[in-house]
Amino acid sequence: xxACTGCQVELRLPNRPEFVxxxxxxxxxxxxxxxxxxxxxxxxxxxxAEACTNxxxxxxxxxxxxxxxxxxxxxxxDALTIIVQDPGDGFDPLTATRQRQGGTATLTERGLGMxxxxxxxxxxxxxxxxxxxxxxxxxxxxxxxxxxxx
Amino acid sequence: xxxxxxxxxxxxxxxxxxxxxxxxxxxxxxxxxxxKETMLELLEKGYYHLVVNLQGTDYxxxxxxxxxxxxLKRARERGGDLHLVAPGARIRRLLxxxxxxxxxxxxxxxxxxxxxxxxxxTES
Numbered sequence: 001x002x003a004c005t006g007c008q009v010e011l012r013l014p015n016r017p018e019f020v021x022x023x024x025x026x027x028x029x030x031x032x033x034x035x036x037x038x039x040x041x042x043x044x045x046x047x048x049a050e051a052c053t054n055x056x057x058x059x060x061x062x063x064x065x066x067x068x069x070x071x072x073x074x075x076x077x078d079a080l081t082i083i084v085q086d087p088g089d090g091f092d093p094l095t096a097t098r099q100r101q102g103g104t105a106t107l108t109e110r111g112l113g114m115x116x117x118x119x120x121x122x123x124x125x126x127x128x129x130x131x132x133x134x135x136x137x138x139x140x141x142x143x144x145x146x147x148x149x150x
Numbered sequence: 151x152x153x154x155x156x157x158x159x160x161x162x163x164x165x166x167x168x169x170x171x172x173x174x175x176x177x178x179x180x181x182x183x184x185x186k187e188t189m190l191e192l193l194e195k196g197y198y199h200l201v202v203n204l205q206g207t208d209y210x211x212x213x214x215x216x217x218x219x220x221x222l223k224r225a226r227e228r229g230g231d232l233h234l235v236a237p238g239a240r241i242r243r244l245l246x247x248x249x250x251x252x253x254x255x256x257x258x259x260x261x262x263x264x265x266x267x268x269x270x271x272t273e274s
Contacts, residue, residue, distance in 0.1 A: 017180035021156070024178075042240055049211050053179045112212035112248050119247045 009073040015056055015066075015086075023052045023071050027082060030073050034080055034142060043120040044080065044140050050113035051084035051136040059086025059133060079122075081139045088133050157181035158206075159188050167230070168267050169197035170260060174206035177214035185214070189221045198230025199267035203260055205236040215248060222254065231255065231270060233263040 011026060013019040027048045031041045048071070055069040067087040074081040118124050121138040128134040157175040164170065169192045173185055192200065202218065204210070222232040233255045237245065245251040257263040 017178075020179055021176070045209075046211060046244070049178060053211065053213060056179065112215050115248060116212055116244065 004075055005077045007075045009075075011071040012068045013052070013071060015059065015069055017053075017056060020049050020052045020056065023084075024049045026071070027073060027080075030075065031080060031140075034075060036080070036140070036142060040140060040144075044082070047117045047120045047124075047138055047140075048082055048084065050117050051082075051138065054113055054136070055084055055086035055088075055134070059088030078143075079139050079141045081137065083135060083137045085135045086133045089130065157184060159185050161188060161192065163192075163197060164264055165268065167197055168199040168201070168264055170201040170203060170264070172203045172206065176209040177207060177217075178209065178211045179213045182213045182217050186217050186221075189217070190224075193221070193224055193228065198225050198228040199270060200225055200230070200232045201235055201257075201260055201263040201267065202232060203235045204238070204241055207238070207241060210241050210244065212248075215244065215250060218254070219250065231267060233257050233267060235260050235263050 009026070009030060011023065013023060024045045028041055028045050031044045036044065052069060052071065059067070059069060069087070070083075070085045072083040072085075074083075114126075117136065117138060122141045122144055123139040125137045126134065127137070157173065157177055160172045160174075162170045162172075171185070171188060171192070175181070177185065189200065200221065218232065218234070225232045234245075235257050236259065237256065242251065245254070245256075255263075255266070257266070
């Protein structure tokens with residue numbers, strides 16, 4: 001199968017940790033068909049897994065939550081855009097940014113996931129509104145690394 | 151889901167204070183709690199010098215990094231340490247991005263790590 005420009009794939013995943021692997025494998029298969037190289041596919045897998053992990057850990061108010069998280073993959077000619085949406089209470093983006101800027105010098109265990117997403121993808125936006133959950137939108141360009149070579 | 155967990159955690163103890171933890175497979179939000187249980191148990195038993203062998207670790211995410219950071223903190227609070235052994239190129243990249251490569255002692259082999267930790271153990 002060649003890349004299907006303009007196609008979209010949407011998954012609705014139970015809010016449970018064991019389904020993060022399903023998200024990871026799905027985006028890996030899509031990225032592979034789009035001719036991303038092995039390192040880029042690994043970057044995408046980690047970023048998507050981090051977004052789904054955040055969605056599961058923070059997007060559900062109780063352990064018995066029946067809500068789902070959604071994963072959308074938008075296949076474009078030169079890029080793959082992935083959107084992860086959770087149904088939770090959202091978070092304060094300013095606080096999260098300050099935590100990430102603190103780095104790991106103080107051995108923090110939190111904020112690593114968002115740092116990885118921002119480092120591994122070419123464009124990332126977080127949006128969060130009280131009551132409507134959190135959305136992570138991330139994009140990886142095809143051949144982005146090769147294009148930087150003069 | 152009916153699938154088996156894709157992480158095998160095995161431990162080997164050397165002397166009274168040094169333990170090696172082998173992590174084979176994938177470490178994510180689903181599988182990492184198993185490794186956490188093992189590491190906490192080792193600390194409780196007095197194994198404050200831990201060698202975490204990542205040679206067989208195919209995949210690792212921020213949940214696993216968080217566990218390693220937390221365990222390192224607990225070990226150091228007790229006068230011990232946590233060494234990582236043989237992380238692959240992908241895991242090294244994640245350690246570099248998060249700057250944890252500056253936090254963890256990283257060794258090429260188990261022997262190297264256990265020698266260093268055994269020496270610390272006799273000093274403390």
